[in-house]
Amino acid sequence: MVLCPVIRKLQHQWVVLASASPRRREILSQTGLRFEVVPSRFKENLQKASFPTPHAYAVETAKQKALEVACRMHQKDLRTPDIVIGADTIVTVGGLILEKPVDKQDAYSMLSRLNGTEHSVFTGVAIVHCCSTDGRLHTEVTEFYEETRVRFSELSEELLREYIDSGEPTDKAGGYGIQALGGMLVESAHGDFLNVVGFPLNRFCRELTRLYYPPPREGPQQLTHDPLPALDTRDNLSDAEGGGSDAAQSQEACGGRAEAGGERTQAEGAQEAASNRTGDGPPPFPIGLLELIDGFKASKALFTACKLKVFDLLKDETPLRASEIASRFGAPRGGVAQLLDVCVALGLLEKTRRAYSNTDLASRHLVSDVEYSLHGLVMHHNDHTWNLFSHLERAILAGPGPGHTSLGDKATHLSQNSRDQSKEATLGLLRATHGLAKLTARQVATAFDLSWFTSACHLGGCTGALAHALAREYPRLQVTVFDLPEVLEHVACFQPEGRQTEQIRFLPGDFFTESLPDADLYVLSRILSDWEDDKVHELLSRISGSCKPGGGLLLVDTVWDEEGPENATVDEARRAARNGLRRALDGLVWPPRAQRSLAEYRRLLQRHGFRDVAETRAGDQLHVLLGTRPSPREAVPTRPLRGRLHCRDA
Numbered sequence: 001m002v003l004c005p006v007i008r009k010l011q012h013q014w015v016v017l018a019s020a021s022p023r024r025r026e027i028l029s030q031t032g033l034r035f036e037v038v039p040s041r042f043k044e045n046l047q048k049a050s051f052p053t054p055h056a057y058a059v060e061t062a063k064q065k066a067l068e069v070a071c072r073m074h075q076k077d078l079r080t081p082d083i084v085i086g087a088d089t090i091v092t093v094g095g096l097i098l099e100k101p102v103d104k105q106d107a108y109s110m111l112s113r114l115n116g117t118e119h120s121v122f123t124g125v126a127i128v129h130c131c132s133t134d135g136r137l138h139t140e141v142t143e144f145y146e147e148t149r150v151r152f153s154e155l156s157e158e159l160l161r162e163y164i165d166s167g168e169p170t171d172k173a174g175g176y177g178i179q180a181l182g183g184m185l186v187e188s189a190h191g192d193f194l195n196v197v198g199f200p201l202n203r204f205c206r207e208l209t210r211l212y213y214p215p216p217r218e219g220p221q222q223l224t225h226d227p228l229p230a231l232d233t234r235d236n237l238s239d240a241e242g243g244g245s246d247a248a249q250s251q252e253a254c255g256g257r258a259e260a261g262g263e264r265t266q267a268e269g270a271q272e273a274a275s276n277r278t279g280d281g282p283p284p285f286p287i288g289l290l291e292l293i294d295g296f297k298a299s300k301a302l303f304t305a306c307k308l309k310v311f312d313l314l315k316d317e318t319p320l321r322a323s324e325i326a327s328r329f330g331a332p333r334g335g336v337a338q339l340l341d342v343c344v345a346l347g348l349l350e351k352t353r354r355a356y357s358n359t360d361l362a363s364r365h366l367v368s369d370v371e372y373s374l375h376g377l378v379m380h381h382n383d384h385t386w387n388l389f390s391h392l393e394r395a396i397l398a399g400p401g402p403g404h405t406s407l408g409d410k411a412t413h414l415s416q417n418s419r420d421q422s423k424e425a426t427l428g429l430l431r432a433t434h435g436l437a438k439l440t441a442r443q444v445a446t447a448f449d450l451s452w453f454t455s456a457c458h459l460g461g462c463t464g465a466l467a468h469a470l471a472r473e474y475p476r477l478q479v480t481v482f483d484l485p486e487v488l489e490h491v492a493c494f495q496p497e498g499r500q501t502e503q504i505r506f507l508p509g510d511f512f513t514e515s516l517p518d519a520d521l522y523v524l525s526r527i528l529s530d531w532e533d534d535k536v537h538e539l540l541s542r543i544s545g546s547c548k549p550g551g552g553l554l555l556v557d558t559v560w561d562e563e564g565p566e567n568a569t570v571d572e573a574r575r576a577a578r579n580g581l582r583r584a585l586d587g588l589v590w591p592p593r594a595q596r597s598l599a600e601y602r603r604l605l606q607r608h609g610f611r612d613v614a615e616t617r618a619g620d621q622l623h624v625l626l627g628t629r630p631s632p633r634e635a636v637p638t639r640p641l642r643g644r645l646h647c648r649d650a
């Protein structure tokens with residue numbers, strides 16, 4: 001089967017993962033799918049003996065988990081999701097089904113059984129499509145399972161005990177987690193690794209592909225003679241494979257049998273494919289386009305939640321209900337609850353038992369005072385960029401070229417415009433740039449081995465995010481951050497407590513007019529692209545004049561690459577294209593940044609006397625170049641350069 005980009009087919013559907021397993025949530029969220037997590041309350045107590053095979057048991061349990069959630073949401077919460085996904089992982093060895101151990105002793109007996117032998121891990125999955133008509137819930141179940149064979153090494157008693165004491169076995173089928181410490185126990189695994197972890201992602205995508213991209217039929221004629229069956233004529237396969245009386249528990253909870261149409265989605269897909277061929281009927285549903293049309297709403301919901309500091313409120317890990325959150329804002333519950341649910345759909349919040357908590361992503365980046373916070377960046381976009389982009393049409397009609405006045409500030413970099421800005425605006429911009437700089441600082445600092453430098457000067461170094469990363473990586477390095485006084489007056493609140501402070505000093509000054517501090521290594525990060533060639537030459541010649549023989553210049557910037565990266569994967573090429581588009585759009589509302597290719601940057605460095613220019617990347621947006629000033633009489637020792645891509649100049 002050819003896999004298709006099927007996850008996007010679900011993007012406008014309300015998808016619910018009926019599972020409390022953090023692993024399942026993580027595996028699914030890595031696909032970019034937006035879903036809500038509603039753990040199932042189905043008691044995993046089906047009669048194992050009543051199933052012909054262990055996997056039939058896992059599949060039925062998965063189905064019952066999903067149906068319980070679908071029914072509960074429909075009946076109690078009066079909400080009907082489009083799709084509910086349930087899963088159940090079991091380990092089987094010698095005809096025994098092992099689930100999660102109830103205590104350490106149970107874990108010990110499970111692991112002892114698995115010791116030195118091969119076992120199977122089955123994950124049963126149920127995809128339940130739901131709809132509500134006349135107040136009744138209708139469901140169609142697609143179910144499948146995946147098997148992976150796992151072999152454990154011979155494990156010592158001591159290792160088993162230590163492993164059990166680590167606490168890892170507690171919530172894992174068979175008492176081990178292959179993805180973590182339990183990986184030590186595993187000699188080999190045949191089949192899908194993620195299936196062992198708890199969710200067979202590849203099979204899931206194949207099943208969705210089968211559902212959403214049905215094979216085209218032979219021709220229009222067949223369509224006339226072989227009409228698609230009506231929904232209710234399909235057998236309810238899931239009921240036919242029922243697992244004893246317990247199997248009916250969730251349907252009963254719904255006040256009747258949940259109806260299943262079996263393959264409604266396939267039928268609809270086939271209908272869609274047929275109408276494409278004949279030209280009759282509506283065109284295919286333009287999901288990608290609708291997503292584009294709606295895209296701004298998602299951004300604005302994120303901005304609003306950040307502005308209201310929703311993620312800060314939830315940072316203490318105590319989940320809060322919508323009414324509690326609303327009362328903190330002094331706002332009515334209704335609107336706040338809706339915003340919170342949108343955040344759940346966007347993967348920013350989790351909702352369990354009607355209470356909300358931050359997802360890992362939000363805890364890491366949307367709480368305002370965490371190390372890698374992007375809260376400042378979000379606020380900057382909310383307070384400034386959003387307004388600018390509402391004038392995009394005007395900017396486009398004014399057009400680029402001589403005399404073009406963009407809508408944004410005269411220049412984006414603080415060194416150019418901070419004097420004109422109010423203190424609050426400067427601080428806002430610093431918060432935004434600090435968040436981004438922190439994200440890439442370590443990658444930049446380690447792009448090359450800089451341990452042979454003892455002093456560095458970061459020109460236009462703002463809050464010192466990169467300076468701190470350099471100091472952390474190179475304990476011998478003394479770093480000067482050189483930036484305008486208006487910028488430096490705000491930097492105190494960005495300094496991490498007690499770390500490397502003695503290695504870093506902040507010096508006010510203007511790198512165009514004042515003499516540059518002494519250093520072995522000068523650093524310019526995202527500066528040159530803010531300036532046209534004449535200013536760039538002026539700055540580079542000042543640096544070159546101050547740089548001692550044997551000293552270096554580390555240049556970090558975005559690089560213009562019309563062709564896209566060489567040997568790029570499809571993903572990388574798409575990312576590069578998206579970055580390019582974003583830059584082009586930014587250029588319409590702000591003065592366009594000077595776009596230079598890697599070769600141009602390399603030539604610039606060489607022209608100003610830097611040799612042995614090497615380059616590498618830091619993340620997918622930044623390039624890092626390092627050039628050195630030759631020692632007297634060209635006796636420059638070859639330095640050990642540690643970069644992922646070395647491109648030495650001839």
Ligand SMILES: Cc1cn([C@@H]2O[C@H](COP(=O)(O)OP(=O)(O)OP(=O)(O)O)[C@@H](O)[C@H]2O)c(=O)[nH]c1=O
Pocket residue numbers: 018019020021022023024039040065087088089090091100121171172173174176177178179182196197198199
């Ligand atoms: C073999 C293995 C299992 N697991 C976890 O074991 C739980 C199985 O239990 P379940 O009953 O299927 O799921 P649950 O955790 O109770 O969640 P729910 O879906 O709500 O029933 C799931 O978590 C899996 O990840 C791992 O994390 N790593 C492994 O190597």
